[in-house]
Amino acid sequence: MLYYKTRKNDQVINLQAQAAFEVPLENNLLPAVNGAVIGVALNDKTLYQSLEKQFNEKPHVSPPKTPVLHIKTDNTHIGYGDTIQIPSNLGSVFAGPSLGIVIGKKACRVTEESALDYVQGYTIVNEVSLAETSFYRPAVKAKCRDTFCPIGPWVVDATDVETPQNLTIKTYINDTLCHETSTNQMIHSIEQVIAYISSFITLDVGDMIIAGTPLRTESLEIKANDVVMVEIEKIGRLVNPVAAE
Amino acid sequence: MKRAKILLNEEAVNVTINAANQVVTEQGTIIEEGTFTWLPPCEGKAFVLAINYADHAAELSFKAPDEPLVFLKSSNTLIGHDQKTYQPDNIDYMHYECELVVVIGKEAKNISLENAMEYVGGYTVGNDYAIRDYLENYYRPNLRVKSRDTCTPIGPYIIDANEVPDPHNLTIRTYINGELKQQGSTKDLIFNVPYLVSYLSSIMTLTPGDMIFTGTPEGLAHVYPGDEVITEVEGVGILKNTIISETDYLSSL
Numbered sequence: 083m084l085y086y087k088t089r090k091n092d093q094v095i096n097l098q099a100q101a102a103f104e105v106p107l108e109n110n111l112l113p114a115v116n117g118a119v120i121g122v123a124l125n126d127k128t129l130y131q132s133l134e135k136q137f138n139e140k141p142h143v144s145p146p147k148t149p150v151l152h153i154k155t156d157n158t159h160i161g162y163g164d165t166i167q168i169p170s171n172l173g174s175v176f177a178g179p180s181l182g183i184v185i186g187k188k189a190c191r192v193t194e195e196s197a198l199d200y201v202q203g204y205t206i207v208n209e210v211s212l213a214e215t216s217f218y219r220p221a222v223k224a225k226c227r228d229t230f231c232p233i234g235p236w237v238v239d240a241t242d243v244e245t246p247q248n249l250t251i252k253t254y255i256n257d258t259l260c261h262e263t264s265t266n267q268m269i270h271s272i273e274q275v276i277a278y279i280s281s282f283i284t285l286d287v288g289d290m291i292i293a294g295t296p297l298r299t300e301s302l303e304i305k306a307n308d309v310v311m312v313e314i315e316k317i318g319r320l321v322n323p324v325a326a327e
Numbered sequence: 328m329k330r331a332k333i334l335l336n337e338e339a340v341n342v343t344i345n346a347a348n349q350v351v352t353e354q355g356t357i358i359e360e361g362t363f364t365w366l367p368p369c370e371g372k373a374f375v376l377a378i379n380y381a382d383h384a385a386e387l388s389f390k391a392p393d394e395p396l397v398f399l400k401s402s403n404t405l406i407g408h409d410q411k412t413y414q415p416d417n418i419d420y421m422h423y424e425c426e427l428v429v430v431i432g433k434e435a436k437n438i439s440l441e442n443a444m445e446y447v448g449g450y451t452v453g454n455d456y457a458i459r460d461y462l463e464n465y466y467r468p469n470l471r472v473k474s475r476d477t478c479t480p481i482g483p484y485i486i487d488a489n490e491v492p493d494p495h496n497l498t499i500r501t502y503i504n505g506e507l508k509q510q511g512s513t514k515d516l517i518f519n520v521p522y523l524v525s526y527l528s529s530i531m532t533l534t535p536g537d538m539i540f541t542g543t544p545e546g547l548a549h550v551y552p553g554d555e556v557i558t559e560v561e562g563v564g565i566l567k568n569t570i571i572s573e574t575d576y577l578s579s580l
Contacts, residue, residue: 118401123466142464150465153399153474155372157531190476190580220398220466222374228436228532282415282475283403 085203086236087112087161102318105236110163113233114205115184117288119154121209121225122275124217125294127267132297133217141218149270149278152221154209154231154292162235162320166210167228167327168306176302178209178295179253179312181246181265183272184237189285197276200285203237204246206320207292208312214298232322233290243316246272253302254311260301265314268294329564330449331484332366332407333358339366344484365407368451368485369430371536373400374527375455377468379517379542395518395526398466400540404474408483409567412456413476413576414552421550421570424455424543425501425558427494427513429520430485431537435528443521446533449485450494452566453540454501454558456480456550477576480558480568481538491562494520498561499544503554511544513560 084099088111099105124130124146137145160166168175186202209231212224243249246265253261270278275291285291296302304310306326313319329344335358342350342358350358377396378389406412414421432448456478461471473479491497494513501509518526523539550556552572559565571579 118403120401120470144464146463146465148461148463148469148471150463151470152466153401153470155399155531157372157534217465218467219396220468222397222399223530226399226531282471283401284476286403 083239083242084236085239086114086234087116107162107235111161111235113159113161114235114237115182115233115288115290117185117286117290119159119231119290119292120279120283121152121154121292122270122294123150123152125149125269125275126263126296127269129297130269149275150217151279152225155226157228158226158231160229160232160322162232162322164232164322165229166232166304166310166322166324168304168324169227169327172212174213174303176211176213176298177253177304177310177312178211178298178302179251179261179263180207180209180295181249181251181293181314182207182233183276183291183293185285185287185289186240187287189276189280192277192280194273194277197273198240200276201240202287203239204243204317205233205237205290206312206314206317208232208310208320208322209292209295210304211298232320234320235318238317249317250315252313254313255304255308261296263296265293267296328487329484331368331482334364334366335362365409365483367405367407367481368483369536369538370402371431371534371538373402373405373538373540375400375473375540376518376523376542380511380515380544381517382511382515382545391517395523397527398468398473400479401470401474403476404479406477406480408480410477410480411569411571411576412478412480413571413573414550415458416573418458418460420459422457422459422547423501423509423550423556423558424457424547425499425509425560426453426455426540426543427497427499427560427563428453428481429523429539429541431533431535432488433535435524435533438525438528440521440525443524446524446528447488447520448535449487450491450560450563451482451485452558452560452564453538454480454556454566454568455540455543480566482566483564486563497563500559501546502557503548503550508548509544509546511546513541515544516541
């Protein structure tokens with residue numbers, strides 16, 4: 083089952099479909115979720131390894147003891163087909179392909195063993211960011227610009243995704259495959275991330291966790307007039323054009 | 328005008344506070360204290376300034392920043408006036424932070440310094456509790472320090488901006504069990520209200536209800552379960568909160 087959202091006469095309409103072809107993608111969809119969005123940074127093995135040496139130096143001094151979290155504010159959320167607007171004077175902008183874990187029932191202090199019971203399903207996130215030059219201070223300027231978080235096109239019911247920890251994620255820019263990774267590259271698993279966050283943040287129905295984005299190399303750089311597509315096995319494709327702000 | 332939200336018979340209700348400090352519904356009914364629960368008076372993005380008072384920067388042995396040091400809170404952490412904040416077990420240092428909170432009144436994007444005050448809808452009081460044991464040097468201060476359930480009392484109400492003629496000359500005070508522990512003035516803000524509105528609106532669109540916690544002056548101290556913590560911003564409001572243990576919190580869930 084797929085769950086998606088559209089707008090009609092200023093009202094948000096929640097819809098369901100049995101199959102992808104039933105969803106009218108030509109009408110731009112709303113972001114597939116409307117709750118709080120929390121991202122897990124440094125949750126990719128290659129990214130982590132690339133920074134491991136720095137983690138023992140100032141200002142970090144020691145490697146992270148707990149998953150590193152950040153917030154993608156509402157103004158960043160856009161739906162399938164909406165335009166990512168990028169500033170012209172702040173350096174490179176990068177796509178951030180990730181699995182989105184959507185909460186299906188209120189999760190407060192849940193165990194790793196029961197964590198998947200709280201998942202409604204999965205979606206696709208493009209966690210767009212300016213270059214991540216530092217992980218020392220919160221990345222509000224790099225990550226919270228308007229339109230910097232496409233989410234969608236839909237949420238796929240968890241029962242239809244048998245191996246969420248082993249899904250191929252491909253990023254295409256202008257129809258050229260430019261990056262490939264997998265949810266098996268996460269350092270903290272889906273269950274660990276839900277258990278950790280819910281140990282101090284009560285997650286509500288519709289809240290979403292951005293599972294982890296890869297090292298942002300040149301291959302993920304997006305520019306005005308590009309079309310960026312993130313494809314996750316068993317979930318679908320999230321397509322967004324890019325324009326100058 | 329002072330506007331608030333309360334939970335009355337399990338329903339969120341918009342109310343105003345009259346000159347006699349009574350809570351009045353939109354229909355004009357006065358609601359007796361003790362029959363309702365105060366909710367956070369606004370909903371939106373919650374920005375917080377770290378190290379935005381020179382004295383506090385010195386207290387933390389930081390030099391004052393060159394540009395605003397902003398972090399975000401998630402909405403789970405906000406609670407209203409006269410509620411309870413839990414202290415996790417086995418921690419050594421949890422402190423209050425009394426703050427003037429700016430509430431955005433209309434949509435703001437790329438606003439100049441000169442026009443910034445037109446986008447301020449009102450003000451309220453925030454208590455930005457921190458648990459310093461959990462600090463790490465990644466996205467510091469992290470969500471575990473600052474976005475915990477129950478850890479950010481805000482309210483009791485929003486006072487309209489036009490009733491606070493000079494937001495940069497307000498005394499800030501925190502009392503623990505009646506004893507004055509923290510005192511400062513918003514005249515010592517490193518980045519003032521229009522600067523913050525203009526700065527944030529240059530990064531993203533601000534919308535009505537968004538909150539800017541403007542930072543706290545020096546005078547921090549550890550709190551203990553059972554403490555009554557009152558944070559006050561002169562001319563804006565008095566926000567009360569009580570610290571409870573994790574055990575008491577868990578049994579209340």
